[in-house]
Amino acid sequence: MQPFDPPAADRLVPRAKGRPRAFDRGAALEKALGVFWQKGFAPASIAELCAAMGINPPSLYGAFGNKAQLFLEAVDHYERVFWDETWDAMDIEPDVHLAITAFFAEAAAILTTPEAPCGCVVVLGAINVPAEFQSVADALKALREEGRSLFIARLRRGVAERQLPADTNLEAIANTLHTLLQGMSIEASDGASRAQLDQVAECARALMPAPQSR
Amino acid sequence: MQPFDPPAADRLVPRAKGRPRAFDRGAALEKALGVFWQKGFAPASIAELCAAMGINPPSLYGAFGNKAQLFLEAVDHYERVFWDETWDAMDIEPDVHLAITAFFAEAAAILTTPEAPCGCVVVLGAINVPAEFQSVADALKALREEGRSLFIARLRRGVAERQLPADTNLEAIANTLHTLLQGMSIEASDGASRAQLDQVAECARALMPAPQSR
């Protein structure tokens, strides 16, 4: 996990005009993430968010805009802290089989982290949102699409580097890996244990074609 | 799909006391299912349900109890109409590999049905429900658990009938198939095409161990 990195405006500008903010914006954002993570976007009320963040509604709206923007900023923070390193590692690992294996092992750990063992907020956070917040659902759908693209790119490289057969159906396998990853979030929110998701991660390896014979 | 089978009280009792119901209870239930299916439990408001069902709130509550009971009855109807046959076929097919293959092919079709190509209402319908409706989430979680059990039972039979290696890790593979199935619902609600889910279904076969050599 990466340390929290507040927006530049929070530390670079020595002093702002007007009354200074009385709460830690980054800490409040993390508290909000905790609420969104465990309850999802719609059931997380402004009142509950404010209670967790230790502030009142006007402070929330002043610092984060509105509920949708707060949610998206919390999700962005979540991705950077919990997933960026894992996705990067998949690209750094030279062997595609090891890369995918390691990714799913780490995913099982993230999805069942003691902090919030309830799946991925990108996958589950904006399911069943009211129509007025459709933009939130669209934004998270776009984030999920990025995950699929990363799988495709990594498998394509595996083929290019002769670690996968030339006739590998890239999209099909990438889609399946992506589908499995999203299913793991539902399992986690249903209370699946770390060991249970580890089993699934182990099985994910079977989706990869055997290394190309020389 | 099976034809709609109304509760016995609707057809066996020739006449009930009091003013007779002025609408078709089964047809109204199917309309409600359509709304719940596309929007999920929480975003489907009583007002919208009533509009789709062609009735007023008092009729809804008189016939179905409350929103939670209406939803659970609609889900039960959904399962019977869309999934019972598919699960049964998995048990009827003698070969476990063919059984799993056929199941996932049919699942891809159901999840992208033109009627509501938005995934499985058992998987997605009760995600992110407010705490006051926790019982609804619990009920659907139990239904999902049944799916996992059916996979386990089918694979266990496959081992007993010597179609799978004796050392097959039943639970791990069944969990993974179940996880993949649930991920397919998210893909479908994200707009995945039938062809895309067919690819995933095809890849699911790779999760099964090769038939035991004699």
Add this chain to the structure above:
DNA sequence: AAATTATTGTATCGTTCACTACGTAATGTA
């Protein structure tokens, strides 16, 4: 015919929702 029972449509009920108006407090700037 009178009584009983259940369903109907209208018009709400109280609660919770996301969000904000407003006056006050705390800073930098002139």
Add this chain to the structure above:
DNA sequence: TACATTACGTAGTGAACGATACAATAATTT
């Protein structure tokens, strides 16, 4: 010191939510 600017806490806003009270209506039962 006066002013501009921003954040604060209190106390609400209108709207939407799930669920109902009520009187009228239509059926069976006595």
